[in-house]
Amino acid sequence: MFSKTCEYALRALIYIAQQSKNGDRIGIKDISKGIGSPEYFIAKILQDLSRKGFVHSVKGPNGGFYMDNKNLDLTIADIVREIDGDKLFSGCGLGLEQCSETHPCPIHDQFKNIRNNIREMLEQSKIQMFVDNLDLQLTYLKR
Structure with missing residues (x-):
């Protein structure tokens, strides 16, 4: 029903939201392992979603991806429309x-x-x- 890109994006955003609820930032390797996706592919997807405000990222040794309360209010339809149209x-x-x-x-x-x-x-x-x-x-x- 969804493209592979959309499937990985949905799984990654849900995983990031769960893992970052206590203020933690999650790296690409952990996200990839946590959702069973290719690291390179999920990195490209999250880079694009970060630019569009669906997820936040911080660079550096303590960096990674995280979501705030506004991101938690996103619907699955919002994400599907962004990726698959x-x-x-x-x-x-x-x-x-x-x-x-x-x-x-x-x-x-x-x-x-x-x-x-x-x-x-x-x-x-x-x-x-x-x-x-x-x-x-x-x-x-x-x-």
Whole structure:
């Protein structure tokens, strides 16, 4: 459903939020290991997200990535839109460019409902919620 870049970004941001809640900064090596992603790939993703304000970073020996309260209020939909665009929330289920209410594809009506449910779920899902569930060991990021 999400691109690999988006999957890694979501996992990394949730991991950083959980690990930095006590003021700690997390380095790329720890993030990569913590979410099971290639180090180089996650570094590029986080560099871009840092420039855009989705996560903060500090350089130097005590540096690393961290999130503040504003970042914890981000929704999964915010992150998906930034990385993968709006296609998940508005695109055709068959990938047709001309699919619309007046020119529907064969699965238009059913897919529109699914798409709206996914959008609603992701817009209601905030980073803080995932951190809380990880802390309660209701969910996990890596086995």
